[in-house]
Amino acid sequence: MVHSSGDVEFxxxxxxxxxxxxxxxxxxxxxxxxxxxxxxxLPGSAQIARGEWVGGMLLAFSxxxxxxxxxLARGRIAGVFTAGRMPIDGLVAVVTLVLSLVxxxxxxMYDLKVRAxxxxxxxxxxxxxxxxxxxxxxxxxxxxxxxxxxxxLMTLLTPLLAxxxxxxxxxxxxxxxxxPSFQHLMGTDKFGRDIFSRVLYGARIxxxxxxxAVGLGVVLGALIGSxxxxxxxxxxxxxxxxxxxxxxxPRVILLIVIIALFEPTIWLVVTVLGLTGWMSVAxxxxxxxxxxxxxEFVQAAxxxxxxxxxxxxxxxxxxxxxxxxxxxxxxxxNTILVEASLSFLGLGVQPPTPSWGNMINDGRDSLIxxxxxxxxxxxxxxxxxxxxxxLGDGLRDALDPRLRT
Amino acid sequence: xxxxxxxRLLGSIPxxxxxxxxxxxxxxxxxxxxxxxYFNPNISPEVIAQMRTNLGxxxxxxxxxxxxxxxxxxGDFGYSFGQLRPISEILPTVLWNTLQLMIVAVVMIFxxxxxxxxxxAVRQYSVVDNVLTFFALFFYSMPSFWLALMLxxxxxLKASQWGxxxxxxxxxxxxxxxxxxxxxxxxxxxxxxxxxxxxALGVGGAAGIARYMRGSMLEVIHQDYIRTARxxxxxxxxxxxxxxxxxxxxxxxxxxGLYLPILLSGSVLVETIFAWPGMGRLIVDAIFQRDYPLVxxxxxxxxxxxxxxxLVADVLYAVVDPRIRTE
Numbered sequence: 090m091v092h093s094s095g096d097v098e099f100x101x102x103x104x105x106x107x108x109x110x111x112x113x114x115x116x117x118x119x120x121x122x123x124x125x126x127x128x129x130x131l132p133g134s135a136q137i138a139r140g141e142w143v144g145g146m147l148l149a150f151s152x153x154x155x156x157x158x159x160x161l162a163r164g165r166i167a168g169v170f171t172a173g174r175m176p177i178d179g180l181v182a183v184v185t186l187v188l189s190l191v192x193x194x195x196x197x198m199y200d201l202k203v204r205a206x207x208x209x210x211x212x213x214x215x216x217x218x219x220x221x222x223x224x225x226x227x228x229x230x231x232x233x234x235x236x237x238x239x240x241x242l243m244t245l246l247t248p249l250l251a252x253x254x255x256x257x258x259x260x261x262x263x264x265x266x267x268x269p270s271f272q273h274l275m276g277t278d279k280f281g282r283d284i285f286s287r288v289l290y291g292a293r294i295x296x297x298x299x300x301x302a303v304g305l306g307v308v309l310g311a312l313i314g315s316x317x318x319x320x321x322x323x324x325x326x327x328x329x330x331x332x333x334x335x336x337x338x339p340r341v342i343l344l345i346v347i348i349a350l351f352e353p354t355i356w357l358v359v360t361v362l363g364l365t366g367w368m369s370v371a372x373x374x375x376x377x378x379x380x381x382x383x384x385e386f387v388q389a390a391x392x393x394x395x396x397x398x399x400x401x402x403x404x405x406x407x408x409x410x411x412x413x414x415x416x417x418x419x420x421x422x423n424t425i426l427v428e429a430s431l432s433f434l435g436l437g438v439q440p441p442t443p444s445w446g447n448m449i450n451d452g453r454d455s456l457i458x459x460x461x462x463x464x465x466x467x468x469x470x471x472x473x474x475x476x477x478x479x480l481g482d483g484l485r486d487a488l489d490p491r492l493r494t
Numbered sequence: 495x496x497x498x499x500x501x502r503l504l505g506s507i508p509x510x511x512x513x514x515x516x517x518x519x520x521x522x523x524x525x526x527x528x529x530x531x532y533f534n535p536n537i538s539p540e541v542i543a544q545m546r547t548n549l550g551x552x553x554x555x556x557x558x559x560x561x562x563x564x565x566x567x568x569g570d571f572g573y574s575f576g577q578l579r580p581i582s583e584i585l586p587t588v589l590w591n592t593l594q595l596m597i598v599a600v601v602m603i604f605x606x607x608x609x610x611x612x613x614x615a616v617r618q619y620s621v622v623d624n625v626l627t628f629f630a631l632f633f634y635s636m637p638s639f640w641l642a643l644m645l646x647x648x649x650x651l652k653a654s655q656w657g658x659x660x661x662x663x664x665x666x667x668x669x670x671x672x673x674x675x676x677x678x679x680x681x682x683x684x685x686x687x688x689x690x691x692x693x694a695l696g697v698g699g700a701a702g703i704a705r706y707m708r709g710s711m712l713e714v715i716h717q718d719y720i721r722t723a724r725x726x727x728x729x730x731x732x733x734x735x736x737x738x739x740x741x742x743x744x745x746x747x748x749x750x751g752l753y754l755p756i757l758l759s760g761s762v763l764v765e766t767i768f769a770w771p772g773m774g775r776l777i778v779d780a781i782f783q784r785d786y787p788l789v790x791x792x793x794x795x796x797x798x799x800x801x802x803x804x805l806v807a808d809v810l811y812a813v814v815d816p817r818i819r820t821e
Contacts, residue, residue, distance in 0.1 A: 106739060151578040334512040337800045341759035342777055342793055346517075349781040355766030426637050430763050433639050434778065449640055453767075464647075467640035474635035 121203050132197030132212055148197050155190050162186075162249035169248075178248050182191070186243040209487050223487035230483020233249075236476035244293040253283035255290040256441045266459045276461035278451055284462060287443040288469050295445040298359055299425040305363025307417050310370025311409070315401050329375065336368045348436045358437050370416055377409040386456055393444070398437075406491030411488040418484055422477030429470055495812065502808050513797045514566060517790050518559055528575055528786045553602070576785035584776070584788070585795065591667065592765070592772035596757055598688055599696035603753065607700040608746065611707020614714060615742075616734060625723050626704070634701035639763040642694035644768070649690060662690050665769040668716055691768045695760045699753050706749060711742040744815045751807030753801045 118139065128135035133148030151216060153464025159166070166186075169179035224230055252274075252359040259265070259281025267277040275284035335343075349363050381387060382405075390400045431437035440447050445466040452462030529545050546552050550561065563652075566571065571581035610630065616621045650664035663669065669683050714720065716740055723733045762774035769775070774791060780788035 134582065172602065307642075324581070330508065334509055334516060337509065337513055337797045337804075338516075338793070339755040339758035339796050339800065341762050342774075342796050345762070345778065345781055346789060347520060347524075350521065358737065422635060426635075429637050429640055430759075433637075433763065434766065442704055446637075449637075449643065450743060456647050457655070462648055463643050467637065467644070471632065471636050477565070478631060478635055 092146065096397070108343055109207040120373055124201060128197050128201050129194075132194050135201055136197070144200065146239055148193060148200075152190075152193050152197075155186065155193060158246065159186060159190070159248065165249050181256075181280060182246050182248045185242065186249065187281060189242065206270060220484075220487040222345050223310070224483055227483040227486060229479050230487075233476045233479030233481075236472065237480055240292060240296060240473060240476065242243070243289065244296050247289045247293060251283075251286035251289045253286040255282065255287045255443050256281060262298055268459075269461055275465040276459065278459070278462045280453060284448070284465055288445070288466055291445045291448060291466060292469065292473075294355070294438050295425050295428060295441065295446075298362065298428050298438075299353070299421040300301060300430075302359050302362035302366060302424050303417050303420045305360070306366030306420065307370050307413060309363065310367035311374050311406060311413060313367065314371035315378050315405055315409070316373025318375040319397065319405065320383060321382075325375075328371070332368045332371050335365070338365075340427060344431060345434060345436050347429075348431065355438060355442075358428065358431060362428065366424060369420075372411055373412050374406075374409045377412065378405055381405050381408055415481055415485040415488060418481035422474040422481070425470065425474055425477070497537040498812055499809055502805055505677065506805055509801055510798060513564075513801070514563060515559075515742060517793055517797075518562060521786055521790055522555060522558075528784070530784055566749060571791040572787035573778075574785055576780060576783040576788060576789045581788055581791045584790065588773055588776050589770060589795065591770065592761055592774065594684075595691055595765070595770060595772060596761065598692040599699070599757060600750070600753070601694055603696045603699040603703055604746075604750075606696075607703025608707050608743075610700070612711055612734065612739070614704065614708040615711030618712060623708075627708075630701040630704045632707070633697045634700075636698060638694050638698055638760045638765060642691070642764050642767045645690045647713055664690075665689050665767075667770060691764050691770055694767075695757060695764045698760075699756065702753070703746065703749060707742065707746060710745050711738060714738045714742045717741075723809060740814075744811070747810045747814055748807055750810070751800075751804040754803035758796050758799065 120135075120139075124135040124138060127138060132152045133145040133150075136148065138144030139145075143150065165179070166183055169176060169183055172179075173413065261281060264277050264281035265279055267273050267281075269276045273285065274285050275288060277283055278287075312320070313328055313332070317325045342363055343365055348357060351357055387400060387404055390404050396402075428437055429444070429446035432444045433450045435447070435450065437446055438444035440451075448466040449463045452459065452464075452466075456463060527546075529542050529551070530550060532542065534546065543552075550558060553561075571585065573579070574581050574584060577584060610626055614626050619622050634702065645662075646664045649660075649662045653661040663686060665688050667684065669687075672680065672683060675683060715734075720733060720738055722735045724730075728737075758774070760771060761780060764770070765772045765774035766778055773796065777789065777792045778794070780786075780792060
């Protein structure tokens, strides 16, 4: 600071900074027994009473939503147990429902019992806690995360949520091409099937394909990238040339060539999506490994006589995880788009199994008379992919500020 | 500069060879062969066997591989079973149709994307920035085929139903009676047919470019020489478009290579929906007709286009950024 002396009035004194609180001592109010009883009756209410609005409201809302799902689906929950053969997806749905209720209730109690007493930590950060703090500040990313969790919960709860059987054909005269109404939230298609139920069931296919295919691609890419980067020399040349080659194919063209030559089944689609989705990960991981290889801890591990496999697995791959997680999150959204395009062309999920892509294709013929058939599955895709992109962007900003665009 | 270009050119030859090999083995490992389309109770097995001999399918795979490579090197792509004419006769028109669409889409992507990105960067964190970011994300996450259907629904079908002054044709490249049009009418006709497919193909890409452009522009705008330019008293327009834009463009140029495969993938869907007689639609038709030679030729051309596109992007990168050349 340069202060000009002379006619300038007296310089404002530097504010004396209040002494920083000592590390790790932000005490919170103790929990009263009344709050425990409140929390046991309605999760989240005790937190609200204590003035922790955000956490309390979230807990209360999710508790309310889950309870109302249970209430609305009570007939079907009973149906799962009284049916002659117990339907497996119905059972999964009931288990999910019970587990999420228990989790919400338990979390509210845990939050009161443990977290409220534990003094808030202020200092001493690992890379991941810094990232978590960054992430929590990003409201859009949190919104993406919430949408993602809700979507995955919905896929598990579909049998309890869907108002109709997704493949049941209605009365061909009375229920075909019905426009959206309270009976059929998103209308019906040309076979009189309820679009809303089909969108819910389609979510299962799309989300699980996206998840598994990206998982496969990430594992493969991390493996190839780390081997190429770690061993270098001709291994690197061969593997990276192969990667370049795979990258030169427009992905959809490669996919339709392979899938059309074999029989299109869900498993083939997942495998091929995984096998064509590893290249970017391989490149990212290789780049990271090239710098990590020269670092002291890797050199130390080598000197200690560890095997190459152990060094790659235990010391190198964990350090490349941050960008890979970001890529995987963005990749799920992209894979869902590609799967939808394949199903749209008739090369992905085969009808009558509903998937968002083939539902859009169903609506193509009657676009002008029944716009709702194609529109709603498309909106579902957009919502899902937006959620994954928001989450991925948030993770990127949190995990690696260098990558920020 | 020339030597840099030549080095890149030589480097892409093994790449093309690898692509050819991959295509050949994918197609030959898959069950079924070109004669499968003639299986029919009326055709005796001897005829099929004769056909296989004529086509050379009874020879071992490595001999077929080298023969096939040899004919490709001479520019002979073989004979289409589906269309019953030589592939080299089919390809040029189809390729030109796709290129028209892609060039329009690329120009649109870059102009639209860059403009949006610049506006966002100049007005960082304003309402305009946030709204544009949201819309960019929305369009970026949208499947191109769904966007295509929605565009048809609104600007073609509903537009004619509601009697809008501007209606776009929903399919094909030309209107009925195209042969009798004058040159000016032909150009407008083609343009009208091209607008919806190009939009469907390019909007997602434009949203992506806008995101990159915003980031790259923000990086440049905070540098010292921009402050110097402002301090000199230059108008804001000159500072942004002359000083900042030039440096912000450098990373954007490389995106051209990145977007080419995505555009080609998109063109498969968009051309199928709009009945645009281009490469993407040809590939889909060839695959469903089990027209193996055509599948091989078109997928090679698609991959080759990407390689060429990457080469062009690299060279452009060297042109705009002299630091690359001296490596």
